[in-house]
Amino acid sequence: MFTGRGQGIMAAAGDSAVGPSDEVNSALKALEGTRVCSRGNTGCDPCEQEDHFLAEWPLECQALRTHLLQPGVSTWRTAAGVELPVAESPMLEGNFWLRGFLHKSQGDVDAAWTAIQAMLMWRQTTLPSAAEAELAAKSHAAHLLKENRRFRQLAVNRDGDLVYVMDSCWGHFVTEDASELELLRMMILGVEAAVNKADAAGHPQLVVISFGGASPCSWSQATIRVLQANYPCRLKRAVVYPVPYLWASVAYASLFFMDEETRAKVWVVSEEAEVVDAARLVGPEQLPEDWRGGFDGVTARHKPDTSLLESLVMEYLNPFGDSGTQLEADLAKPWGAQVIDAGAEHAVTPEEDDSQGYFSWLGL
Numbered sequence: 237m238f239t240g241r242g243q244g245i246m247a248a249a250g251d252s253a254v255g256p257s258d259e260v261n262s263a264l265k266a267l268e269g270t271r272v273c274s275r276g277n278t279g280c281d282p283c284e285q286e287d288h289f290l291a292e293w294p295l296e297c298q299a300l301r302t303h304l305l306q307p308g309v310s311t312w313r314t315a316a317g318v319e320l321p322v323a324e325s326p327m328l329e330g331n332f333w334l335r336g337f338l339h340k341s342q343g344d345v346d347a348a349w350t351a352i353q354a355m356l357m358w359r360q361t362t363l364p365s366a367a368e369a370e371l372a373a374k375s376h377a378a379h380l381l382k383e384n385r386r387f388r389q390l391a392v393n394r395d396g397d398l399v400y401v402m403d404s405c406w407g408h409f410v411t412e413d414a415s416e417l418e419l420l421r422m423m424i425l426g427v428e429a430a431v432n433k434a435d436a437a438g439h440p441q442l443v444v445i446s447f448g449g450a451s452p453c454s455w456s457q458a459t460i461r462v463l464q465a466n467y468p469c470r471l472k473r474a475v476v477y478p479v480p481y482l483w484a485s486v487a488y489a490s491l492f493f494m495d496e497e498t499r500a501k502v503w504v505v506s507e508e509a510e511v512v513d514a515a516r517l518v519g520p521e522q523l524p525e526d527w528r529g530g531f532d533g534v535t536a537r538h539k540p541d542t543s544l545l546e547s548l549v550m551e552y553l554n555p556f557g558d559s560g561t562q563l564e565a566d567l568a569k570p571w572g573a574q575v576i577d578a579g580a581e582h583a584v585t586p587e588e589d590d591s592q593g594y595f596s597w598l599g600l
Contacts, residue, residue: 293338297331299345300338300352304328310356315428317369322356326432332440336468355466361568362424368571375571377421380414387426389433390445391522397472398434399443399515399522400426404451407544416455417566423459424567431470441472443515447527449540450490453551457493458560462567464495476504477511478531490552493559506531 303309304322312325327333334348337355341347364372372378380386386409390399410416434440450456463470479487487504494502503514507530512520520528526537551557 293331293335293343296338296343296345296348297334300334300348301328303345303349304352310353310360312356313359313363313365315363315372315425317364317366317372319366326435327352329435332435332469336470340468351465351468358466363428364571372571375418375421376414377418377425380418380422381426386419387423389430390524391517392437393443393516393522394518395439395516396437397439397441397443397516398430398437399445399517400430402444402446402451404446404448406448406538406540407450407548409448409451410455416452416458416560416563417569419455420459420462420563420567421571424462427463427467427470431467434470440470442470443472444474445511445515446474446476447478448538449545450548450552452548453490453554454558454560454563456552456560458564460494460498461560461564464498471498471501473514473516474498474502475511475514476502477514477527478506478534479504480531481506486549486553490549492552508533 304327309322311319312322312327313319322328334352337348337351338345340351386403386405388401388403390401393399410419430442431440434442476487484504484506488499488502491499491502503510505511505514508520508523508528510530511517511523511527517523527534529536
């Protein structure tokens with residue numbers, strides 16, 4: 237069963253999964269009462285929730301358009317290093333971007349405008365400039381994205397929403413060949429492309445399935461802050477799969493750094509049928525073959541290192557752990573610092589598009 241809000245954590249009789257260790261249980265108990273964990277399912281139809289969201293703030297959107305069209309507003313930098321006047325940018329193609337910021341500010345135009353200005357400045361300091369675009373296209377961050385493993389599109393679900401995978405590689409997400417900064421930049425490039433594709437499809441919110449255990453806590457916290465601030469309301473639902481029933485309470489406790497609304501969109505599931513329903517897939521045939529069979533089937537194939545995964549979980553339960561603030565600040569470093577010689581087998585070849593960008597393979 238889903239471990240959604242209002243539904244107790246189910247531990248099936250005879251569950252073959254090994255429960256959390258005494259160390260994890262002690263850390264979890266120490267946090268009781270200090271972190272509120274919303275548990276996914278609100279009981280509402282996600283399509284109805286999205287329709288309601290899209291109908292919000294018409295007058296406030298017009299006020300923000302007036303702000304954005306005034307002289308002196310920063311340009312919109314694309315991931316390919318192209319500077320667009322805001323009037324020609326995705327910000328003003330429809331109202332979803334504007335409504336996202338208004339939703340965050342609960343309709344406060346001044347607060348939304350301040351957040352939009354911060355986002356435009358973030359794009360200037362984080363995305364590659366025109367001078368860096370070719371280097372960025374050859375960077376290891378671009379290579380990691382083009383590998384199509386850690387972040388990739390999975391399917392279009394029964395509601396017409398794009399479904400993406402965030403694969404944490406069973407504890408091997410960060411490696412000697414993939415630093416946290418490179419992976420955060422990979423994620424930004426991937427989300428930028430996903431948002432553009434979702435907007436073009438007329439379904440601007442994304443469904444994300446998190447697979448393969450946990451990613452490092454510091455990286456996750458930095459990533460969530462970046463996405464919440466600069467791509468507001470783009471997440472429709474997140475599904476964490478496969479998590480054994482006995483670990484579900486630990487998984488929810490690990491979401492403490494998300495805001496309440498984001499936490500409420502997270503489903504933690506164990507079985508194949510559950511991930512299909514939670515992500516609203518057409519059927520199990522949309523799942524990769526090595527994802528089939530629920531927790532037992534997946535772990536039998538992948539044979540994850542449980543001690544490694546438990547050490548990652550302990551990072552989330554440590555109230556004094558690294559929150560990723562330095563990693564987030566490092567996004568301002570020049571893109572040229574991350575260029576690698578990937579070799580003929582793995583090289584990312586820059587491809588120019590009509591905008592003189594180098595990410596045409598991403599649709600950017």
